[in-house]
Amino acid sequence: xxxxxxxxxxxxxxxxxxxxxxxxxxxxxxxxxxxxxxxxxxxxxxxxxxxxxxxxxxxxxxxxxxxxxxxxxxxxxxxxxxxxxxxxxxxxxxxxxxxxxx
Numbered sequence: 520x521x522x523x524x525x526x527x528x529x530x531x532x533x534x535x536x537x538x539x540x541x542x543x544x545x546x547x548x549x550x551x552x553x554x555x556x557x558x559x560x561x562x563x564x565x566x567x568x569x570x571x572x573x574x575x576x577x578x579x580x581x582x583x584x585x586x587x588x589x590x591x592x593x594x595x596x597x598x599x600x601x602x603x604x605x606x607x608x609x610x611x612x613x614x615x616x617x618x619x620x621x
Contacts, residue, residue, distance in 0.1 A: 548579065
């Protein structure tokens with residue numbers, strides 16, 4: 520548990536350099552976070568981004584890793600649903616689509 524916290528703290532401490540070295544301008548991160556520039560720079564300096572803000576920044580810095588993790592989670596959920604019998608036949612799906620859109 521302690522290692523997890525230390526790793527997170529180290530990561531947050533490295534965010535200023537990671538942002539600086541990224542292919543995006545600082546303005547991009549300000550926009551995706553939806554905060555003012557002054558707030559962004561204050562949070563960057565004090566390393567006080569919320570967990571959600573760190574997640575948003577990280578998703579921009581490492582899009583492939585985030586996409587891969589999301590895909591793996593979706594596949595695991597799908598496998599679980601198949602095991603639980605939560606599946607629809609092709610005919611059932613087509614019938615639902617027709618009822619909804621026709």
